[in-house]
Amino acid sequence: MKHSWIALTAVALVATGAVAVTYFMPVAGAVSQAEASAGLGDISGFRKIVVDTAALVDKGDLAGAKIRIKDLETSWDEAEAGLKPRAPSQWHAVDKAIDGALSALRDSAPTVAACKKALTTLLDTMDSNGTHD
Amino acid sequence: MLNKVPEVTLIFWIIKIMSTTVGETGADYLAVHVGLGTGLTGGIMAMLLGGALLLQLRARAYVPWIYWLTVVLVSVVGTQITDALTDGLNVSLYVSTTVFAVALAAIFATWYAAERTLSIHTIVTSRREVFYWTAILFTFALGTAAGDLATEALQLGFRLGVLVFGGLIALVTLAYYRGANPILTFWIAYVLTRPLGASLGDFLSQAQQYGGLGLGTIMTSAVFLVVIVALVAMVSVTTAQHRNGSVGDEA
Numbered sequence: 043m044k045h046s047w048i049a050l051t052a053v054a055l056v057a058t059g060a061v062a063v064t065y066f067m068p069v070a071g072a073v074s075q076a077e078a079s080a081g082l083g084d085i086s087g088f089r090k091i092v093v094d095t096a097a098l099v100d101k102g103d104l105a106g107a108k109i110r111i112k113d114l115e116t117s118w119d120e121a122e123a124g125l126k127p128r129a130p131s132q133w134h135a136v137d138k139a140i141d142g143a144l145s146a147l148r149d150s151a152p153t154v155a156a157c158k159k160a161l162t163t164l165l166d167t168m169d170s171n172g173t174h175d
Numbered sequence: 176m177l178n179k180v181p182e183v184t185l186i187f188w189i190i191k192i193m194s195t196t197v198g199e200t201g202a203d204y205l206a207v208h209v210g211l212g213t214g215l216t217g218g219i220m221a222m223l224l225g226g227a228l229l230l231q232l233r234a235r236a237y238v239p240w241i242y243w244l245t246v247v248l249v250s251v252v253g254t255q256i257t258d259a260l261t262d263g264l265n266v267s268l269y270v271s272t273t274v275f276a277v278a279l280a281a282i283f284a285t286w287y288a289a290e291r292t293l294s295i296h297t298i299v300t301s302r303r304e305v306f307y308w309t310a311i312l313f314t315f316a317l318g319t320a321a322g323d324l325a326t327e328a329l330q331l332g333f334r335l336g337v338l339v340f341g342g343l344i345a346l347v348t349l350a351y352y353r354g355a356n357p358i359l360t361f362w363i364a365y366v367l368t369r370p371l372g373a374s375l376g377d378f379l380s381q382a383q384q385y386g387g388l389g390l391g392t393i394m395t396s397a398v399f400l401v402v403i404v405a406l407v408a409m410v411s412v413t414t415a416q417h418r419n420g421s422v423g424d425e426a
Contacts, residue, residue, distance in 0.1 A: 112210075119203065120391070120392060121381070123380075123385070123387075124333075124377070124385025124387060125385065126327065127327070127331060128332075130327040130328075
């Protein structure tokens, strides 16, 4: 038992040390404390997908829009651990708006009007909680 | 009946921490990327866990691959319970962390009242095994809720998370050497390795713009899974040798 505790501490310390080294190194594009008030920071990559999806909806291509917004679902989910701590309440606001857009497009009988409305809400939510170029 | 759980060794903690990461990213992958949704994924995982638990309860002795398969699946289901409460039912993380902590304490109280011991070295009856796995399920649920709470409410993020949870484990170790109860310190460390493993997984998988190493969740999970399988295979060989070499002395 004693031996295993030494081992666990060793694992914890090695992991901690490895991360500590990078923690104090500047990270390209990471938000500093001063910038944190700008909400989630630059989320233009996610916004671009919403703009693409909205363009497809405008053309009446709801099937294509449904495929395109899947890219938003997966990339947003993958970035959760990185994005959420920047501004948790803003993250939840955008996350909820994304859920709204996903369910509008995945409805068994989706309508252009409902999809447009959900995507407009999503764009507004993104713009008030993050930045983009 | 022989003791059905492994000795707590270096490999034990490494596999435990890594199974946490695989548990979280694996379920997430099925729900979002494969598109099964959280409900269906949860159902599938609960069924798989049921099967693994049945195998574990029926085994006559500690079988490494069955034991660790069960731990990985408990990790997945424990995480999903917390996520379902938080994302599905909008339960505050303050509430779920408190409730899971109280529930875990109640499990230990019942376990002690029934068995007069909480020793993890004497999991030698089916009833003790059920207590053991119920406690483990709740350590994962509590670890997920407490870890998410630290990330959100305290805005720790995964890099600071690794430092904080690693540091807390070091403190628990210090307490152990200063004479704190070995069983208590074991379970506290067990809970803490959940958020440590999650932060470590995030650190490896998240994009560099967020301060991660940018391996991606799929690559991180695949690497961890390969390492877990290799370590379990290694443990299986040494367990078999040990058993053949000293019959009846299996601890």
